[in-house]
Amino acid sequence: MKFYPSQLKTYLQCPYKYHVFYVERRSREFRISTPALSFGRSVHNALRAFYGGGAFGRYGENDLEELLRANWQAEGFADEVGSQAAQSEALELLL
DSSP: OOOOHHHHHHHHHOHHHHIIIIISOOGGGGOOOOHHHHHHHHHHHHHHHHHHTTGGGTOOTTHHHHHHHHHOOOTTOSSHHHHHHHHHHHHHHHO
16 A cells, blocks of 8 residues: 555544545545635636647637636635626636
């Protein structure tokens, strides 16, 4: 069995967290959602879909907006208005 430094660090911080993360493999339950993390994940996932799909071979520039909307994560935002404002900002960044 292999152990990595991050696993040891997690165990030293909290044995229960180690058990949930590495034994039960339920790490998503501990995932923190903030506006910045949701924004970054959404942009990252949209770009991964775009370039993973062959970029301009499969998708055109106009498809980035659809990919962003399909990959948007609204968790962490206070309300829908904040989420939509951030989504508009992300779209400007991508185009």
